[in-house]
Amino acid sequence: HENLHNSVDDALLLKRKSEEVLFQLNGRCIYLVGMMGSGKSTVGKILAEVLGYSFFDSDKLVEQAVGMPSVAQIFKVHSEAFFRDNESSVLRDLSSMRRLVVATGGGAVIRPVNWKNMKKGLSVWLDVPLEALARRIAKVGTASRPLLDQPSGDPYTMAFSKLSMLAEQRGDAYANADVRVSLEEIASKLGHDDVSKLTPIDIALEPFHKCLNITSLSPCS
Numbered sequence: 001h002e003n004l005h006n007s008v009d010d011a012l013l014l015k016r017k018s019e020e021v022l023f024q025l026n027g028r029c030i031y032l033v034g035m036m037g038s039g040k041s042t043v044g045k046i047l048a049e050v051l052g053y054s055f056f057d058s059d060k061l062v063e064q065a066v067g068m069p070s071v072a073q074i075f076k077v078h079s080e081a082f083f084r085d086n087e088s089s090v091l092r093d094l095s096s097m098r099r100l101v102v103a104t105g106g107g108a109v110i111r112p113v114n115w116k117n118m119k120k121g122l123s124v125w126l127d128v129p130l131e132a133l134a135r136r137i138a139k140v141g142t143a144s145r146p147l148l149d150q151p152s153g154d155p156y157t158m159a160f161s162k163l164s165m166l167a168e169q170r171g172d173a174y175a176n177a178d179v180r181v182s183l184e185e186i187a188s189k190l191g192h193d194d195v196s197k198l199t200p201i202d203i204a205l206e207p208f209h210k211c212l213n214i215t216s217l218s219p220c221s
């Protein structure tokens, strides 16, 4: 009973905050960036829903553009470089539109040209501890994420080690985002000892709180 009340309250709060943010966004797109498994697709759909924006997953748009059913197949039949070129052209096309929430692929942040396009909107980094990413990925499997695909081994350990390598290679590329949403910060604010207690709505609220504090961006100031 109490849980139901809490989630209704959260949903209403999210809706109310979205109305304040909408005014500041002034039609600008939101780009979600972050490592694989950080929740870009999950949180992005919620943000689009409450804002009345359209949601796009750039991985899905690349699949459509190439005419293949999965990112995994594009990597296998073509190459990562081919995927990245298509990812860049999808992001370029989206950047001329308005009122979109875009879940980017985890690797989109490595190309400066993608930042040039994403900077036309508001970029939001979902910063999730590697342990939580590896737990999520181990749960759903790696079939759709070719960079984490593994022939053998314990799924959590394998995902953790590959994600660590990628995080190191990508350095601070994610930190280019206008807004950083740290799950550790949200958990500590809500008095949770673990980020796994956070619901996607708890997380979706955070960029709204932060966006309302941004002064360096004209529509959000």
Ligand SMILES: Nc1ncnc2c1ncn2[C@@H]1O[C@H](COP(=O)(O)OP(=O)(O)O)[C@@H](O)[C@H]1O
Pocket (backbone or CB within 6 Å): 034, 035, 036, 037, 038, 039, 040, 041, 042, 043, 103, 136, 137, 140, 196, 198, 199, 200, 203
């Ligand atoms: N807040 C959350 N708590 C637990 N699991 C989550 C949360 N957000 C997303 N997930 C799960 O983690 C996996 C990766 O999420 P997804 O939104 O696809 O991430 P991304 O698009 O960043 O790779 C999915 O199986 C999703 O259901």
Ligand SMILES: O=C(O)C1=C[C@@H](OP(=O)(O)O)[C@@H](O)[C@H](O)C1
Pocket (backbone or CB within 6 Å): 034, 035, 036, 037, 040, 041, 059, 071, 104, 105, 106, 107, 108, 144, 145, 146, 147
């Ligand atoms: O981090 C990456 O390089 C990738 C992330 C994937 O998207 P998600 O972050 O949605 O899993 C997808 O674009 C591709 O498998 C490569």
Ligand SMILES: [Mg+2]
Pocket (backbone or CB within 6 Å): 040, 041, 057, 059, 103, 104, 105
């Ligand atoms: Mg995704």
